[in-house]
Amino acid sequence: MPHRYLLFYKPFDVLSQFTDNSQPPRSTLKDYVPVRSVYPVGRLDHDSEGLMMLTDHGALQHRLSDPKFQHPRTYWVQVEHVPSEADLEPLRRGIQIQGYHTRPAHVALLDQEPDLPPRDPPIRVRKNIPTCWLEITLTEGHNRQIRRMTAAIGFPTLRLVRVAISHLRLEGLQPGQWRDLTAVELAPLLGEMRSSNPRISS
Incomplete structure (x- = not known):
């Protein structure tokens, strides 16, 4: 079969x-x-x-x-605040989280919010705190890795959508x-x- x-x-x-x-x-x-x-x-x-x-x-x-x-896996990641290119560099080089050092990741700031279906339930938005979207491509997949990576540089993940394998x-x-x-x-x-x-x- x-x-x-x-x-x-x-x-x-x-x-x-x-x-x-x-x-x-x-x-x-x-x-x-x-x-x-x-x-x-x-x-x-x-x-x-x-x-x-x-x-x-x-x-x-x-x-x-x-x-x-x-094998690469690509994610669109909504985070609190708007990181600078310098803020994202540790993710591109690899960063120490939870006892291991991540492989270098491709990370880019998206110019606009991606066209995605609304989340149910929607994310909880905090008044007066801006958000933005990143595109992150990994070649590994540790438990809650992206959330830990963005938290490590001070930009907590609000929504995480895998868009490619x-x-x-x-x-x-x-x-x-x-x-x-x-x-x-x-x-x-x-x-x-x-x-x-x-x-x-x-």
Whole structure:
């Protein structure tokens, strides 16, 4: 049976797993994705939103999840206050947080607020405190890494949306929607995997 490869727009306050034993139960992927035997490639915190990939192809899941392969993941991040270029330099060089030093990240200040669906519930805005949006691309994924990075330089994260995994983009999906990858989207992922290990089949 062919493997399945899905893209999913995870809404805010949804766990990036299919089961939850807490009481009361929280919203999970099972509430949105009616496809059996697929598993998330990496995770998004419950209070983060955006693009997830799910698959039943174990070798590809491992390759995309393992930090040593350095697959880029891009986020739009709303923070309190407006950092200067000098403020962002520690993130670009790598910064010490929670006992480890992050890899250098691509960080840019967005010129305008990105076109995203409203968050439900909306962020809590503090009067007289400006906010802005950053685009941050990582090649690793430690627990709550971006939130810790922006907090370390004095700009707390208010909203976090993953907009890309490698060349895969969030465009065309709304929160809670999913779709299969196209053959064109899938080909580079499988080609890269085979080139590193010709014995792996798709």
